Amino acid sequence: MKVTQPNARHLDAIIVGAGLSGIYQLLSLRDKLGMNVKVFEAGEGVGGTWHHNRYPGARCDSESHSYMFYFSQALVQSWEWSERYPQQSEIQRYIDHVADFFKLRPDMVFNTRVNAAAYDDAANLWRVQTSDGQSWSADYLITAVGCLSSANVPAIEGLDSFKGQWVHTSAWPKEGVDMRGKRVGVVGTGSTGIQAIPVIAEQAGHLTVFQRTANYSIPARNAPLSEDFKQYVKEKAQDIRQLMNETPNAHCFRIDPRSALEVSEEERLAVYEAAWAKGGLQFRATFADLLRDKQANDTAAEFIKAKIRQVVKDPEKAALLSDIDHPFAAKRPPIDSHYFETYNRNNVSLVDIRSHPIERITPQGIKTAKAQYDLDIIVFATGFDAMTGSLLRMNISGRQGLSLKDAWAAGPRTYLGLQIPKFPNLFTITGPGSPSVLCNLPPQIEQHVNWITDCIAYMRDNGIQQIEADEQASDDWVQQVNEAANATLLPQVLHSWYLGANVPGKPRVFMPYAGGFGRYRGICDEVVANRYRGFHLHCQLAGSSLQTDK
Ligand code: NA7
Numbered sequence: 074m075k076v077t078q079p080n081a082r083h084l085d086a087i088i089v090g091a092g093l094s095g096i097y098q099l100l101s102l103r104d105k106l107g108m109n110v111k112v113f114e115a116g117e118g119v120g121g122t123w124h125h126n127r128y129p130g131a132r133c134d135s136e137s138h139s140y141m142f143y144f145s146q147a148l149v150q151s152w153e154w155s156e157r158y159p160q161q162s163e164i165q166r167y168i169d170h171v172a173d174f175f176k177l178r179p180d181m182v183f184n185t186r187v188n189a190a191a192y193d194d195a196a197n198l199w200r201v202q203t204s205d206g207q208s209w210s211a212d213y214l215i216t217a218v219g220c221l222s223s224a225n226v227p228a229i230e231g232l233d234s235f236k237g238q239w240v241h242t243s244a245w246p247k248e249g250v251d252m253r254g255k256r257v258g259v260v261g262t263g264s265t266g267i268q269a270i271p272v273i274a275e276q277a278g279h280l281t282v283f284q285r286t287a288n289y290s291i292p293a294r295n296a297p298l299s300e301d302f303k304q305y306v307k308e309k310a311q312d313i314r315q316l317m318n319e320t321p322n323a324h325c326f327r328i329d330p331r332s333a334l335e336v337s338e339e340e341r342l343a344v345y346e347a348a349w350a351k352g353g354l355q356f357r358a359t360f361a362d363l364l365r366d367k368q369a370n371d372t373a374a375e376f377i378k379a380k381i382r383q384v385v386k387d388p389e390k391a392a393l394l395s396d397i398d399h400p401f402a403a404k405r406p407p408i409d410s411h412y413f414e415t416y417n418r419n420n421v422s423l424v425d426i427r428s429h430p431i432e433r434i435t436p437q438g439i440k441t442a443k444a445q446y447d448l449d450i451i452v453f454a455t456g457f458d459a460m461t462g463s464l465l466r467m468n469i470s471g472r473q474g475l476s477l478k479d480a481w482a483a484g485p486r487t488y489l490g491l492q493i494p495k496f497p498n499l500f501t502i503t504g505p506g507s508p509s510v511l512c513n514l515p516p517q518i519e520q521h522v523n524w525i526t527d528c529i530a531y532m533r534d535n536g537i538q539q540i541e542a543d544e545q546a547s548d549d550w551v552q553q554v555n556e557a558a559n560a561t562l563l564p565q566v567l568h569s570w571y572l573g574a575n576v577p578g579k580p581r582v583f584m585p586y587a588g589g590f591g592r593y594r595g596i597c598d599e600v601v602a603n604r605y606r607g608f609h610l611h612c613q614l615a616g617s618s619l620q621t622d623k
Pocket of ligand 1: 221227228260261262263264265266285286426431454455456457568570575
């Protein structure tokens with residue numbers, strides 16, 4: 074047993090967050106390694122980001138059969154999705170199902186936020202304060218807080234004075250928002266806005282969309298799944314898993330190895346037409362060089378812009394919507410259900426806040442540099458303080474009280490997105506520096522959780538009490554993350570949240586690893602094969618007051 078403060082309860086591990094990563098990490102540590110673990114979750118139930126993102130139209134943009142766990146055959150056989158792209162409510166049911174299937178809830182503490190977590194150098198453990206006033210200690214701290222869970226509500230002057238209702242899409246009230254007959258404004262046209270706008274337009278009296286950056290979107294072509302397909306998923310689960318592990322984005326489709334520039338224009342257009350008709354994120358997979366070569370990308374970009382101009386009848390709206398200033402898929406590429414068609418409704422207007430920015434919120438609505446728009450409801454679909462926001466808000470401090478905020482003042486610095494130098498025995502599931510948001514998340518969560526679990530098993534088997542990322546290995550990894558990004562068009566989009574550019578004052582650092590999931594897995598495996606190269610493993614801690622019963 075560890076020696077702990079008398080008022081602090083000791084656990085083998087603390088996991089923060091009860092989304093998909095938190096629940097699989099709990100299952101792995103508890104059932105595989107027999108550890109005494111608790112999950113702390115600020116929300117009232119499991120689900121993580123899916124628990125809170127209940128906005129109208131909320132859906133997954135990964136296909137349902139790729140957005141599930143494959144680590145357990147019994148679990149795969151116990152579940153069927155109903156649609157190609159599941160709605161938030163169905164995903165929530167799935168996550169509830171996983172928690173119940175493995176009887177995980179008794180080890181989860183809900184409505185409880187981690188307010189602070191400090192590494193205790195002398196005792197080699199983590200001391201954690203929770204919002205219910207309790208103190209805990211643990212050998213390991215594992216963050217499972219997701220990449221997109223810290224809302225980015227823009228600090229627009231006058232918001233407090235607004236007499237109507239305002240809401241951020243990621244904190245949608247459980248009871249819903251009654252938009253019938255109301256004048257609704259939506260700020261933001263990222264994936265979320267693009268999903269919400271068609272549904273809100275059907276409910277609202279009038280909808281005004283405030284667009285800062287025009288965006289590409291591919292039709293999702295959502296549809297119910299056939300019985301045959303449901304059967305295929307159950308029978309071919311291992312093949313599906315294998316495919317996702319090999320592809321760069323952990324999806325169920327391979328990327329065509331050809332260049333967009335090596336085929337005739339006729340063939341290229343036929344390929345794009347077929348992909349447009351099929352719908353979904355696989356539009357990105359039509360040619361190998363769309364994300365590497367601007368000229369190749371231009372062919373896809375022009376195709377989509379032409380589609381927008383075809384669909385949207387009003388030439389002014391069509392011009393604004395197709396005036397896109399960045400390469401296709403260099404920002405997160407949305408998929409939609411009738412997004413551009415929505416602008417043909419006569420209760421939908423579009424306001425260009427790139428040319429005439431929002432000046433302030435008034436009691437009546439939104440005032441731009443050009444006009445005042447009276448509104449009853451403002452919906453902020455303005456995204457997230459992605460990848461680092463939730464970690465930084467948790468008040469984590471490592472060796473000698475070093476705060477994570479200070480450690481990351483110039484941007485996130487990790488080794489493999491899994492560990493941070495000076496923060497021993499802390500693991501960050503899908504942390505910055507891992508493929509994370511560039512990938513379909515469940516396969517990556519499985520990989521990260523398995524890696525962490527195997528690492529802890531290795532430590533226990535070998536009497537190791539401490540693991541810490543090496544400073545040089547972390548710097549080298551940051552360099553590799555930059556190089557991987559620079560081999561693509563992604564860092565060229567200066568207003569991308571991949572770079573942290575959507576949050577004022579956030580350091581501009583490309584955060585996810587863009588080298589591909591398959592390659593990333595290989596690197597992580599190689600590190601293990603080389604006895605955790607780039608990590609320091611300690612058996613005996615010099616000068617430590619650590620006591621063990623081993
Ligand atoms: P995104 O992709 O960050 O989109 C946010 C949108 O809100 C985007 O159009 C932004 O314009 C706009 N925005 C952000 N801040 C402002 C301010 N201050 N004023 C006006 N407009 C603003 O977030 P989403 O929630 O759509 O998607 C995030 C991920 O969640 C997505 O990939 C899915 O995986 C789920 P900008 O482009 O910055 O000019």
